[in-house]
Amino acid sequence: MARITIADIADRAGVSTGAVSYALNDRPGVSARTRERILAIAAEMGWRPSQAARSLSGARAETIGLILARAPETLGFESFYMQFVAGIEQVLSERSYGLLLQVVPDVDAEIAAHRRWRAARRVDGVVVVDPRQDDPRLPLLTDADALPAVVVGDPSLAGGATAVWTDDAAALRECVGYLAGLGHRRIGRVTGTEAFGHTHIRDLAFDDETRRRGVEPRVERADFTPEAGAAATRALLTADRPVSAVVFDNDVMALAGLGVAHELGVRVPQDLSLVAWDDSPLCEAAFPQLTALSHDVTSYGAHVARRLFERIEGAPHGSFLDATPVLRVRGSTGPAAAES
Amino acid sequence: MARITIADIADRAGVSTGAVSYALNDRPGVSARTRERILAIAAEMGWRPSQAARSLSGARAETIGLILARAPETLGFESFYMQFVAGIEQVLSERSYGLLLQVVPDVDAEIAAHRRWRAARRVDGVVVVDPRQDDPRLPLLTDADALPAVVVGDPSLAGGATAVWTDDAAALRECVGYLAGLGHRRIGRVTGTEAFGHTHIRDLAFDDETRRRGVEPRVERADFTPEAGAAATRALLTADRPVSAVVFDNDVMALAGLGVAHELGVRVPQDLSLVAWDDSPLCEAAFPQLTALSHDVTSYGAHVARRLFERIEGAPHGSFLDATPVLRVRGSTGPAAAES
Secondary structure (H helix, E strand, O other): OOOOOHHHHHHHHOOOHHHHHHHHHOOOOOOHHHHHHHHHHHHHOOOOHHHHHHHHHHOOOOEEEEEEEOOHHHHOOOHHHHHHHHHHHHHHHHOOOEEEEEEEOOHHHHHHHHHHHHHHOOOOEEEEOOOEOOOOOHHHHHOOOOOOEEEEOOHHHOOOOOEEEOOHHHHHHHHHHHHHHOOOOEEEEEOOOOOEHHHHHHHHHHHHHHHHOOOEEEEEOOOOOHHHHHHHHHHHHOOOOOOOEEEEOOHHHHHHHHHHHHHHOOOOOOOOEEEEEOOOHHHHHOOOOOEEEEOOHHHHHHHHHHHHHHHHOOOOOOEEEOOOOEEEOOOOOOOOOOOO | OOOOOHHHHHHHHOOOHHHHHHHHHOOOOOOHHHHHHHHHHHHHOOOOHHHHHHHOOOOOOOEEEEEEEOOHHHHHHOHHHHHHHHHHHHHHHHOOOEEEEEEEOOHHHHHHHHHHHHHHOOOOEEEEOOOEOOOOOHHHHHOOOOOOEEEEOOHHHOOOOOEEEOOHHHHHHHHHHHHHHOOOOEEEEEOOOOOEHHHHHHHHHHHHHHHHOOOEEEEEOOOOOHHHHHHHHHHHHOOOOOOOEEEEOOHHHHHHHHHHHHHHOOOOOOOOEEEEEOOOHHHHHOOOOOEEEEOOHHHHHHHHHHHHHHHHOOOOOOEEEOOOOEEEOOOOOOOOOOOO
16 A cells, blocks of 8 residues: 555645644634545545554654754854754753754755755654745645744745745835934945845845935945954945944854954944844843843744744645744934034 | 554464564574565565564664753754764664654653663664763663663763773863963852762862962852853852862853843953853854854764764673863953952
């Protein structure tokens, strides 16, 4: 007898895999009539209850997977991922689940690792981060053998898979509005990795909101590392017409930028205002403390894990907006100096 | 999708599970004819080789495990663990191994998770961190069913299991000598979690080295969090006879201590010298930059992973000294002010 999958039964019955899962698990979520029809079709196809029991509960790996496609040594710099993982672990620890974490050099290696995991049933579901435009991982998340997955990023990048996202455009617009209101007329932005979809979304919002407010935008590309953040800040501050405010795509680059300002003798906030993205102990530890677009990343990770468990239990795909980052004003931002 | 078990295949083929295991693993123990029949039945039932790899005792999970017994939300604060994990991942990624990370509330839960992992052969080996005096996890690491393991900590705490360690006592003695040489006569120490064995080892070295140099020691207990670090620093600075130098057990507490100094109007380094343990981007981002006992934690994690692979491949137990933290002097330390 060939192996019968939930997707096979769903196809034959003309219902979602979630509905099949509810019916076979004897859980609420489908009508009594649909349940009976699904059970009849499953029986006709040779689905055995014992097989169902093993695949739906007994045989779970009790593990969810997270693959990070980046150089391992960059992980230590970013508090984002440790806080995010901490949030995932909060939800996993309630269920005695483990997190299988693998670091790979690029997206191709991520796809290969993902395929190995699903062939070997190593994980019950996956968290997919750093979605890109036309992301090559998307087919893996929506094909017939797809593992339950949550994409951490804008629904426009998730290709119909479940997404948990933050409204970065709204947050950046608020930040530009705040700086423009303080009189800043030239505002710099130091970006994260250009290939990431959320970098592009922030680019568009920054371009549009500066234009709308009659502010001159200056964008420098970086990649989340302190070195690149320092170089980008130096470029913005030593240009012919230097900026008087800079918004960074993470906290580490903002701190590196603060170091460059100290070094160049540019006073913060009197001569230069700095804003970090994602608040962290680093922002509070800096002198002056850094104004930041503050988002509870631990809570974000927990939210993602909860949505993934819902998918594992058969919930349909969906998009879920997490809290929008809010501007936490501290000592690194202030009124623009009068132009000399 | 259902998982096919060895028992299912044995049932269908009318042979023992052992015979199935031999056949699927391509090992001697069954005739060529039986092997072929078993492989044909397994293929027909949808058995995949990768699935075999995980469930058969001879094969590897291609995963190593790390259990952290602490509140998940504290992980986001400490750059230590993310850097350490980054180092482990450097070595794992060369072999396409994953890291199974689980966060549990306490050591009892850690032991239970460890037992589950080894019963289910979920990991090929484990990294054991934060060893304690008379650590209840030690029997698991040396009994007959022990998984290959590396204890990250002093060999005196590892109960004969393989240990990778740093000579914290030597590092702390160097630091006390440096501060005494600058004229500091009362030196504070803000500790990490008291239950951890390395805290005790540092306590002994601090006590002995201050005594040897005729310096007055002051110890305040904390737990690696910024809140506890700030409270401990406040206690040291507002005492009747305040200290003129403080050594912290991590970087986050040192930064919090610097914040308390700013707040109390205590000038660093003119009135107060501060030293962090484990250098990090936080130490460089602070103003003034923090003098630190610098240890390449990413390289430490990679060292641990390499020793674990050696154990997995059959190397005997051993103790391996990692690089001793060296004092990196920056702006947060200087000569003691003359006593008024």
